[in-house]
Amino acid sequence: MKPKLYLFLAVIGIFVFASCEKTQTFEDLHKIANEAAFAKIAASSDYTKIESQSKAGFIMYKELTDGNGAIPIFSDQVKVLYTGWYKNDWTKGDTYTDDNGNLIKNKVIFDSTTERGDIPSLFKVSGLVDGFTTALQYMEVGDKWEVWIPWKLGYGSTASGTIPAYTTLVFEIELVEVL
Numbered sequence: 001m002k003p004k005l006y007l008f009l010a011v012i013g014i015f016v017f018a019s020c021e022k023t024q025t026f027e028d029l030h031k032i033a034n035e036a037a038f039a040k041i042a043a044s045s046d047y048t049k050i051e052s053q054s055k056a057g058f059i060m061y062k063e064l065t066d067g068n069g070a071i072p073i074f075s076d077q078v079k080v081l082y083t084g085w086y087k088n089d090w091t092k093g094d095t096y097t098d099d100n101g102n103l104i105k106n107k108v109i110f111d112s113t114t115e116r117g118d119i120p121s122l123f124k125v126s127g128l129v130d131g132f133t134t135a136l137q138y139m140e141v142g143d144k145w146e147v148w149i150p151w152k153l154g155y156g157s158t159a160s161g162t163i164p165a166y167t168t169l170v171f172e173i174e175l176v177e178v179l
Contacts, residue, residue, distance in 0.1 A: 031151070031166035037090035038150045038168045052134045052153055059131045060148040067142020070178040072125050078136060079120035079177040083112040086167050110162050120176045129154050135173060144174040 024032075038060070041047050047060040053074070072078050087094075087106050094107035113121055125136050131149030139145060149169040151157070159165045 034168040041148045052130050054130050057152045062146045065144035067140040069141025072178045074126050077124050077179040081113045081120050081174040084171045085109045139175040141175050147171045
């Protein structure tokens with residue numbers, strides 16, 4: 001009788017242990033997808049890697065326009081034109097049609113000087129997320145870059161406005177002036 005009881009308890013224990021396994025949350029899946037999207041860019045020969053000044057990671061960038069002006073330092077103020085965006089699903093295009101025939105806007109522009117009449121924004125280099133600060137300290141006035149910022153150098157594990165936690169950010173940045 002005892003061997004059957006032990007077998008029964010062992011089977012129950014396995015089921016209890018298996019049911020306690022952590023299931024992946026939306027946040028876990030979002031983090032994994034965003035890390036994969038950034039890793040894909042990091043592996044691309046079209047982009048260049050820059051270590052962050054904080055040594056907390058690196059950004060990737062692609063030069064769209066080559067400038068030849070001043071390069072800002074950490075304490076400078078700059079004027080920039082920019083558009084910041086992310087995707088809800090990195091495996092899909094900017095827009096796509098779902099199973100119900102609905103057109104889904106997948107690319108989310110969360111901030112852009114274009115939406116404010118192309119008036120450059122004024123920032124202190126040190127007052128931005130680590131990835132944006134890092135990019136600016138390598139850009140010359142007149143440069144226009146596409147910059148990929150991993151979540152650790154963006155808003156991290158905390159949501160910010162419409163941007164979910166663990167989100168890879170993409171910016172198109174044009175350095176207009178160093179003040």
